[in-house]
Amino acid sequence: MANRITRRKFLISSGLAGIALKSPVLFASTPGASSSSPIMRRIPGTDESIPAIGMGTWITFNVGGDTQLVQQRTRVLKTFFDLGGTVVDGSPMYGSAADVMGEALNSLNAHDRIFAATKIWTGDESETRQEAARSSRRWGVERLDLLQVHNLLGWQGHLETLKEMKANGEVRYIGITTSHGRRHREFAQIMEREPLDFVQLTYNVLDREVEDRLLPLARERGIGVIVNRPFQGGSLFRRFQSEPLPDWAGDVGVSNWAEFFLKYIISHPAVTCAIPATSKVEHMKENMGALYGRLPDAAQRKQMADYVRSL
């Protein structure tokens, strides 16, 4: 029998779920991990851990000077922080998103709660430092935690400068990004020879090409992995939201589709963090539900992928 808890039904019970999350007793979990504590992932080669669910800002935080929407996005960010999130990812490419994030951080006075990850997005390889400084000003943070070369644009020059910046303590971590499965061959070559802290790539229950090469390579090389497009730009919901969750969903710690998609991703041993984006507080609560409770094991992950394929 299928478990028919949908995204909508989950919203109705989200208040109860919030209370339940406060009570470890209510949640049986995988051995050695409490359901009331967030799922953390160690950044390879360091002693630092970050929550396995972060947030992206593509489209969702690009609201310009719309005061009403800036306030609404601030509530989304507050919910994210309140539910244990820290990693926020942006890019200069995302229009006004960096300015909106800066305003939201100011409103919440939350500069010390964020792991600020953004990108270098310019074809001019001599502009790395200037663009990082601009991002830092827009976000209103003294130092960005992670700088990534966006979609490998001008990566040779930018990466050299980023390495210098890291050595000088101007940024804590450096990396490269790709999305939509682009340039994976070149991406792998860079991973093989450059001292990267993070890579960011597209991975979800349907887009699994990275399981073959990039994710194993990241583990082998000790590189953290940030996963973008975990919901395939929202299309996973459009395709599957009307479908029932499998009746074994509870066994893998899942009570709605957002958790299903996200837990599939973060249960991969190479993945450090997934960064779903949303403009709604209710959806943020659903996303952050994936930061708690048990995770599927390898056999259950296969079961999850098979189930989605069967729909």
Added chain:
Amino acid sequence: MSGADWLSYSLQDFVMFGPQVFLRLFVRINQDLWPWQLLAVVAAFGIPALFLSQGERARRLAVGLMALAWATSGYGFLVGYFGPINWPATWFGWAFVAQGALLAVAALSGRVPGSRLPVGKFAVLWLLAVSGLPWLAMADSGQWEAVALFGIAPGTTAAAGALVVALIPGPWRWFYLPLLVLWSLFCAAISWVLQTWWLLVTPIATLLLAGAGLWLSPRPARSPD
């Protein structure tokens, strides 16, 4: 990036904002301008009246108002409101200002639609544009404050303006038409990605009105021999 990389991008990848944010641009500019947009309404209905009056000075004034509408909608809406969430909109905004400047030159130099203009047909098409197109943003957003007025909203301004610039006599009209075509493609792409289907009518209307303007444009008088 290689050509294959570019091909891997979809139209969606270049639209960095959602429909809610886009449609609220109309609401915001109307709220911020109130009640000054009433002047734009007066101009929208005054322009055909000026053409109907047949005097050259009145027709120059009509084209001058048209020039002002291009500039205000370009600088106000596109540069001021749309640009912060979509950088190509800023380029279009300045192109609208340039278009307004070109039309102002046309008004000052007398290169305006002549007295042989079929003003009745012109007025009907014009009034259809300025009174019909403003409601499309409302239909998509469900908010009456989203009304897209001539002189404020660039889509309505360009659609109605297409009719006038196509009527500019001589080869000068061809200076104005490329922006209309590019703008229409840009609007259509955005409406398509955002699925704001009603607003998709505006770029189609722009091209149709440009065609109508060319059709209405009086032919040069034939030489007696």
